[in-house]
Every structure is written in C-alpha cells, then in structure tokens.
Amino acid sequence: MSLRKLPEVQAFQKPEWLNFEPPDQNIDAFDPAVISAGADDATEISIYGQIGIDPFTAVDNSERRIAAALRAIGKRDVTVSINSPGGSFFSGLAIYNLLRAHPAKVTINVIGMAGSAASVIAMSGDETLMADGSFIMVHNASGVVVGNKFNAKDAAELLAEVDDAMAHIYAARAGVDAKTAAAWMDRRRGDGTMFNASSAIEQGLADGKVSAAAVKVKADASRAVPRERVMENALVAAASMSPQDAKAFIADLKSGTRDAPGNVTRDADDLKAAIQQLRSTIRS
Structure with a gap:
C-alpha cells in the first residue's frame, strides 16, 4: 500500500x-x-x-x-x-x-x-x-x-x-x-x-x-499540431462545420459512438472534401 x-x-x-x-x-x-x-x-x-x-x-x-x-x-x-x-x-x-x-x-x-x-x-x-x-x-x-x-x-x-x-x-x-x-x-x-x-x-x-x-x-521531436486539432480545422474549412460540431464529430470518431448530433453533416461529398483538406493540411 x-x-x-x-x-x-x-x-x-x-x-x-x-x-x-x-x-x-x-x-x-x-x-x-x-x-x-x-x-x-x-x-x-x-x-x-x-x-x-x-x-x-x-x-x-x-x-x-x-x-x-x-x-x-x-x-x-x-x-x-x-x-x-x-x-x-x-x-x-x-x-x-x-x-x-x-x-x-x-x-x-x-x-x-x-x-x-x-x-x-x-x-x-x-x-x-x-x-x-x-x-x-x-x-x-x-x-x-x-x-x-x-x-x-x-x-x-x-x-x-x-x-x-x-x-x-x-x-x-x-x-x-x-x-x-x-x-x-x-x-x-x-x-x-x-x-x-x-x-x-x-x-x-x-x-x-x-x-x-x-x-x-528529444532533438528530433517536432512540436506538431495535435491530430485532433488538424482534423477539426479541416472539417471547419472544408465541410462548413462550426468548431463545436467539428469537435463533437471528432469525439464521435474517437469514442466509436454510432449516433452523432443531428446537426453534424453526414454528407459524403462534404466528408470527402474534409478528408482531402486534411491531407493537404498534413502535407503542409
């Protein structure tokens, strides 16, 4: 003890x-x-x-x-x-x-x-x-x-x-x-x-x-932006989500919860655009 x-x-x-x-x-x-x-x-x-x-x-x-x-x-x-x-x-x-x-x-x-x-x-x-x-x-x-x-x-x-x-x-x-x-x-x-x-x-x-x-x-450690923040910013920019909805969407993905708030878009085109924006942000 x-x-x-x-x-x-x-x-x-x-x-x-x-x-x-x-x-x-x-x-x-x-x-x-x-x-x-x-x-x-x-x-x-x-x-x-x-x-x-x-x-x-x-x-x-x-x-x-x-x-x-x-x-x-x-x-x-x-x-x-x-x-x-x-x-x-x-x-x-x-x-x-x-x-x-x-x-x-x-x-x-x-x-x-x-x-x-x-x-x-x-x-x-x-x-x-x-x-x-x-x-x-x-x-x-x-x-x-x-x-x-x-x-x-x-x-x-x-x-x-x-x-x-x-x-x-x-x-x-x-x-x-x-x-x-x-x-x-x-x-x-x-x-x-x-x-x-x-x-x-x-x-x-x-x-x-x-x-x-x-x-x-660590000499080789970069002070990278946390992945959650990168994804939230990408969703705000590409899917026209509010910061609050983007945070809730990421929380939904992390927790594995099936049903997210009704005002979070599930449109495939928006999500595809968000992912493309996310990739572009990470590369930059």
Missing part, C-alpha cells in the same frame, strides 16, 4: 456518449519533446502524451499498460515520469489507484506537464518531484457530449461528481480542505489553476524538485 495516506477513489462508469478531452490550453502548452533521461531503467514507467489510448496514434497510456508494467517491476520501488496534457479521467483515476496500491515506494517525476487527468496520477506518489519549467494543471473536468438533452443533463451531474473526486484527491495530497482544492479548479470559470514547480511545492501538491539531469529534450 501507499506509504502516504492517500484516498482510494471509487471507479466511475463511463457512459458511451461522453468523451473526456484535454482542454485546449493544455494541448497548446504541451511539449512532447520533453522526456525522462532514465527511460531505459527497468523500474521506470513513462507516461507521455494523452491519458488512455490515443485512437489516432495508438499511444497506450491506459491502466492496462501501467498494471502490466507494475506486475513486471514487482515489489520494487518504482519511478513514474509524466509529461501529459491529460485525457481520460477514468484511465487517470484507475492509474492513480494502481500506483497508490503499489507495495513499494512510488516516486512521481513531473518532467513537463501533468495536466487534467495526468495531474490526478501525479498525486499518487509517495514522493512527487517536479522539474524546473514543469507544471501541474488542475481544473474542472471537461468533455464532449454526443447525445440529447437528457445525456447533457446526465453529463453535467457526472462531471460534478468527477470534480468532487478530484478535489478530494488534491486536498488529501496538499493537506487542505476539499473546498480549497475545488477553488483551485473553479478559477477562471473552471479553466483552473496552473502550478509551476515552486508554487506546487508551496501548496503541498509536490514535495521537491527533480534533478535537471533526469530530464532531456
């Missing part, structure tokens, strides 16, 4: 009509080039990119991979290096619970960003360290709803429950009450609070700084 008194949080049932998304501010600030210098260590787990399984890149940051890695490590101390804008809260919570239950010491190194669902994972460490220039981003849960008004109402209730669960995790880690943690999340109409290394340590969300030698930047 964890060497710290961290709360175990019950699992949530993910409805098929709700898809969690990292906020745009997290995506814009995320730098995928930042990685751990010790990634080849047998007791280190790296979590880079979106939490969950990214359907566009197949990058696996799911609880299944983390559970397999922990089984391979066994009852040894483990280091988890995080650089992620967030993603699926359900996967993030499951990973938090897995690390919380690990029988040996868990050290979390935030080497770039721990945003959204990744910030929940960052709370699971017996010791959480941050690199200079890294930050933890806490905010209200956000997602895309593909459904009717009843689904939207259910989504609002579920997101409120998720926010409450996250607030209790942050509060337990920082040694503050849940109301204080919720206020961090509620700032700027739910866009939340960004903690750099110094402020995270001061507030109790982290314990200290990781050595600069533990972090490196």
